[in-house]
Amino acid sequence: MSHPGLLYDGASARPAAVRWQVAGGDLVVESGAGITRVPLADVRAGSRVGDTRRVLQLAGGRQLHTDDNDAVDAAFPPAGIEVLVHRLERHALAVAASLVLTVAAGVLFIFVGLPALAERVARALPPEVEATLGDQALAILDRSLFGPTALAEDVQANLQRQFAGFVAGVEGGERLRLGFRSMDEELPNAIALPGGLIIFTDGLVALIEHDEEFLAILAHEVGHQADRHVMRSVLQQSALVAITAVVTGDVSAASGIVTAVPAFLLDNHYSRTFEQEADAYAFRSLAERGLSPAWFGRIMERLARDAGEEPAAEEEGTVDYASTHPVSATRIAAAVAAAGDEPPLGPMIVERLATEGEAARIAARTDAVRTLPQPHELLGCWESEVAEEGGSPAWQERYRGDGTFALRLRDPDTGEYSLHDGYWAASGATLVELLLYGDLADRTANGRTTRYEVVEFDPRGGIHAVASEEDAFRARPIECPPGL
Amino acid sequence: MDVATTGPPMAMEVAPAQEPFEFRGDWREYFRIWIVNLALTLLTLGVFSAWASVRTRRWFYGNTWVAGAPFEYLAEPVQILKGRLVAVGLLVVYVLTEQLVPFLAPFLLLALSLAAPWLVATALRFRARYSAWRSLNFRFEGTDKDARRCYFLLYLGLLPTLGAIYPYVRHQQQRYTVDGHRFGGEAFTFHATVGQYYRIFGVAVLVVVAALAMAVGAFVGVTALAGDSEVLDTFGEGTWVIATFVILYLAFLPAWVYVRCRLTNLTYDRTTLGPHGFRATLRFRDLLGLYLTNTAAVVLSLGLLMPWADVRMARYRAAHLALVAGADTQSFVGAGGMAHGATGGEAAEAFDMDISL
Numbered sequence: 016m017s018h019p020g021l022l023y024d025g026a027s028a029r030p031a032a033v034r035w036q037v038a039g040g041d042l043v044v045e046s047g048a049g050i051t052r053v054p055l056a057d058v059r060a061g062s063r064v065g066d067t068r069r070v071l072q073l074a075g076g077r078q079l080h081t082d083d084n085d086a087v088d089a090a091f092p093p094a095g096i097e098v099l100v101h102r103l104e105r106h107a108l109a110v111a112a113s114l115v116l117t118v119a120a121g122v123l124f125i126f127v128g129l130p131a132l133a134e135r136v137a138r139a140l141p142p143e144v145e146a147t148l149g150d151q152a153l154a155i156l157d158r159s160l161f162g163p164t165a166l167a168e169d170v171q172a173n174l175q176r177q178f179a180g181f182v183a184g185v186e187g188g189e190r191l192r193l194g195f196r197s198m199d200e201e202l203p204n205a206i207a208l209p210g211g212l213i214i215f216t217d218g219l220v221a222l223i224e225h226d227e228e229f230l231a232i233l234a235h236e237v238g239h240q241a242d243r244h245v246m247r248s249v250l251q252q253s254a255l256v257a258i259t260a261v262v263t264g265d266v267s268a269a270s271g272i273v274t275a276v277p278a279f280l281l282d283n284h285y286s287r288t289f290e291q292e293a294d295a296y297a298f299r300s301l302a303e304r305g306l307s308p309a310w311f312g313r314i315m316e317r318l319a320r321d322a323g324e325e326p327a328a329e330e331e332g333t334v335d336y337a338s339t340h341p342v343s344a345t346r347i348a349a350a351v352a353a354a355g356d357e358p359p360l361g362p363m364i365v366e367r368l369a370t371e372g373e374a375a376r377i378a379a380r381t382d383a384v385r386t387l388p389q390p391h392e393l394l395g396c397w398e399s400e401v402a403e404e405g406g407s408p409a410w411q412e413r414y415r416g417d418g419t420f421a422l423r424l425r426d427p428d429t430g431e432y433s434l435h436d437g438y439w440a441a442s443g444a445t446l447v448e449l450l451l452y453g454d455l456a457d458r459t460a461n462g463r464t465t466r467y468e469v470v471e472f473d474p475r476g477g478i479h480a481v482a483s484e485e486d487a488f489r490a491r492p493i494e495c496p497p498g499l
Numbered sequence: 500m501d502v503a504t505t506g507p508p509m510a511m512e513v514a515p516a517q518e519p520f521e522f523r524g525d526w527r528e529y530f531r532i533w534i535v536n537l538a539l540t541l542l543t544l545g546v547f548s549a550w551a552s553v554r555t556r557r558w559f560y561g562n563t564w565v566a567g568a569p570f571e572y573l574a575e576p577v578q579i580l581k582g583r584l585v586a587v588g589l590l591v592v593y594v595l596t597e598q599l600v601p602f603l604a605p606f607l608l609l610a611l612s613l614a615a616p617w618l619v620a621t622a623l624r625f626r627a628r629y630s631a632w633r634s635l636n637f638r639f640e641g642t643d644k645d646a647r648r649c650y651f652l653l654y655l656g657l658l659p660t661l662g663a664i665y666p667y668v669r670h671q672q673q674r675y676t677v678d679g680h681r682f683g684g685e686a687f688t689f690h691a692t693v694g695q696y697y698r699i700f701g702v703a704v705l706v707v708v709a710a711l712a713m714a715v716g717a718f719v720g721v722t723a724l725a726g727d728s729e730v731l732d733t734f735g736e737g738t739w740v741i742a743t744f745v746i747l748y749l750a751f752l753p754a755w756v757y758v759r760c761r762l763t764n765l766t767y768d769r770t771t772l773g774p775h776g777f778r779a780t781l782r783f784r785d786l787l788g789l790y791l792t793n794t795a796a797v798v799l800s801l802g803l804l805m806p807w808a809d810v811r812m813a814r815y816r817a818a819h820l821a822l823v824a825g826a827d828t829q830s831f832v833g834a835g836g837m838a839h840g841a842t843g844g845e846a847a848e849a850f851d852m853d854i855s856l
Contacts, residue, residue: 023633027635027829028633028635028830028831029829030634030829064561065528065561065562067558067569070571076833080568100535100539104531110530110531113534113535113537116541117538120538121541144599147599253595
C-alpha cells in the first residue's frame with residue numbers, strides 16, 4: 016500500500032509527485048523517473064504536530080513531504096518525548112486532565128505555592144540583603160515622600176522608650192529600630208522597611224491619643240517585620256512580573272490589558288493577605304502584654320475618620336478586592352472580635368509625657384516616691400486582701416469621659432509608696448477591668464493585706480465617678496489616713 | 500508501478516495570478532496541543548516550554564497554506580531551551596537589580612538597549628533560517644550596523660523631536676526587516692514611502708484624540724449622573740483605577756488597531772519578492788471587532804479560550820492576504836543555509852521584541 020508524497024531535491028521549490036511506502040527496511044520512493052530505495056536508518060522523520068504536513072529528510076538535502084501522518088507513524092514510530100506528548104494530545108481524557116491540572120496548578124501556585132516559596136526564600140536571606148533593601152527604600156522615600164520629623168525631642172524619646180519596652184519581648188527584636196518622618200499634609204502613616212526599621216509619620220503621632228494605640232500600630236508593623244512581609248512581597252511581585260512575561264509572551268490575539276488587570280488584582284490580594292497577617296500578629300502580641308486588641312480598632316477608627324471614611328460597624332457591599340489593605344470596617348471588626356469579652360482597656364505602666372497643655376508627668380513604676388500629678392483629686396482609699404495566692408488584685412471602675420487615674424500603693428511593711436497609673440478612653444458607661452503588674456502584684460500575691468490609696472486626676476477636667484466593686488479581692492473603703 | 504492503480508497523486512495545481520493564503524487549522528485541535536503544552540510546562544517547571552513553543556509554531560506554520568503548500572518551522576527545541584535559559588537569567592538579573600541595587604537598574608537598561616539591535620537582528624536571522632516553504636529556507640541578511648541605526652540611533656532622535664520622527668523610525672525599521680529577507684534565490688524589497696507612514700500615523704493621532712474625548716466625556720457624564728449616590732462609595736478607590744485602565748484601553752485600542760491594520764496592508768501591498776507581489780486586505784472594523792471579542796473571551800474564560808482567539812485571528816489574517824504571483828511559484832531555487840544559534844532569537848522574544856511581518 017503506497018502513499019502519495021512530494022519529493023523535493025533541496026535545490027528548488029518544484030517537487031516531483033511520488034508514491035512512497037516502506038518495504039524491506041527501506042523507504043521506497045517511486046516517481047516518474049524511477050524507483051529510489053533509502054534505508055530507513057538514513058531517513059529522519061520529523062515529529063508529528065496535529066495533522067500538519069510531515070517532512071521526511073533523506074540524504075543529500077532531499078525531502079519527502081506527505082500528508083499521511085498515520086502511515087509515517089507506522090513506519091517511523093515516534094520516540095522520546097514526542098510519543099507521550101502526541102498521545103496526550105489525542106486522548107480526550109488526557110486533555111481533560113490537562114485542563115484540570117493546569118487550572119488547579121495555576122490557582123495553587125498563585126495562592127499557595129508562590130507565597131510559600133517566597134516565605135522560604137525570605138527567611139533564608141541573610142540580614143545584610145534585607146538591610147540593603149531597606150536602606151535603598153528609605154533613601155528613595157526620603158527623597159520623594161518623607162521630610163524630616165518635626166516632633167519634639169521629648170515626644171520622640173517617650174515613644175522610643177515604649178518601643179524599646181515592646182520589642183524587648185519580640186524574638187529578633189534587637190534588629191528593630193524606630194524612626195520618625197513627616198509627610199505632606201500631615202498624612203498619618205506607618206511603614207515597616209526591610210532590615211528592621213519602622214517609621215511613624217508626624218501625622219500619625221498627632222492622631223494617637225493613648226500609648227496603647229501607639230503600641231497597637233507598632234505591633235502591626237512589628238508583625239510585618241517579624242514575618243518578613245516586605246521581603247516576601249518583593250519576591251512574590253517580582254516572580255509575578257517574570258512569570259507574566261514568560262507565560263504571556265505569545266499573547267497577540269488579545270492585548271496587554273489581559274495581563275495588566277489580573278496582575279494588579281493579584282498584587283492587591285497578596286498585599287491584603289500580608290496586612291491581615293500583620294493585624295493578627297498585632298492582636299496576639301497586644302493580648303500577650305495584657306492589652307486589648309480593641310485598642311487597634313480604636314486607632315483604626317480614628318484613622319479612617321481622619322481619612323474621611325465612615326467605617327460603620329457593618330458596611331454592606333463594601334468592595335475591597337482592588338485595595339492594598341482590607342477595608343477599615345473589616346479590620347476594626349476583627350480587632351473587636353479578637354478582644355472577645357475583654358473590656359477594651361488595660362493599664363500601661365509607662366512614663367507618659369503630657370501633651371497639649373497637660374502639665375503633669377506620671378512616673379514609671381518604681382519604688383521611689385514620686386510627685387503626684389497636678390491637679391489631682393483624691394477619690395478615696397480602699398483596703399484589699401487577695402483571695403488566693405498568686406492572684407492579681409483588680410479594680411472595677413465605672414467612668415464617664417476621658418481620663419486617667421493613678422493608684423498610689425503603700426506597702427504596709429515598709430511604709431513606702433509606689434505610684435501606678437493607667438487610663439481609659441471614653442466609650443460610654445462600660446465596665447473597665449484594671450490589671451496591675453509588677454511590684455503591686457508581687458506584694459499582694461501572698462495573701463497579705465495591702466492598703467490602697469486611690470488618687471484620681473483628670474488634666475482635662477473631666478467628671479469622674481470611681482467606685483470599686485470587686486468581690487474577688489474584697490476591697491473595702493476605709494478612712495483615708497490624714498495628710499494625703 | 501502504474502500510477503492509476505495506486506491512487507491519485509498529491510495535487511499540484513498550476514498557480515493562477517492571485518494565490519490567497521489560507522489558514523486550515525481547527526481550533527479544537529490546537530486547544531488540545533495548547534492545553535497539554537501548558538500542563539507539561541507546569542509539570543516540568545517551565546523546561547517543556549521550549550518544546551511547547553516549537554510545537555505551537557509548527558502547528559500554525561503547518562496550517563498556513565499558499566500556492567498549494569504549507570509553511571514549515573524547523574527549529575529544534577533544545578536550541579530554544581538554551582536561549583530561554585539565557586533570557587530568563589537576564590530577566591532575573593534585571594528584576595533583582597531593580598529591587599536590590601536600584602541605582603544600577605538604569606545602567607542595566609542602557610546596556611540592554613545597546614544590545615537590543617543585535618538581539619533584533621539575531622532574532623530575525625533565527626526565525627528566517629528556521630522557516631521554510633516547499634523545502635526552501637528563508638534567510639535574513641540584514642546587517643547589525645543597519646540594525647543599530649534603526650533600533651538604537653534613530654530612537655535617540657525621538658525625544659528632541661517630541662516623537663515627530665516616530666513614523667519615519669517605523670518606516671526605516673520595516674524597510675530593514677523586509678529588505679533583509681531572502682527566499683528561494685530572490686530578495687524581498689520594500690517600496691512603501693515615508694509619506695505613507697506619516698499619513699497613517701497622522702490619522703491614528705486624530706483617532707486617539709477623538710476616542711479620548713469620547714471616553715472623558717462618557718466618564719464625566721457618568722460621574723455627573725451618579726452624583727453623591729452611595730453607588731460610588733460602594734466601590735473602593737481600586738475599582739476606579741481599574742475603570743481608568745479600561746477607559747484608556749478603549750481609547751487607545753482603535754488607534755492601535757487602525758495603525759496595525761493600515762501598516763500591515765501597506766507593507767504587504769508594497770513588498771515584492773522578485774517577480775511576485777503581495778496583497779493584504781485587512782479591514783479596520785473587522786480587526787477591532789476581533790480584538791475586542793477575543794480579549795473579552797480570553798478574560799471571561801480566564802485564559803482558556805486563548806487557543807480559539809489565536810486561531811480566529813490567524814484565520815482572518817490569512818484570509819485577507821494573497822500572493823500575487825508574477826511567475827511560476829515553484830521556480831524558486833535553494834541556496835546554502837546559514838546556521839544560527841537560537842540565543843538571540845529567544846532572548847529577544849522573552850523581552851517581547853519579536854518582529855512580525
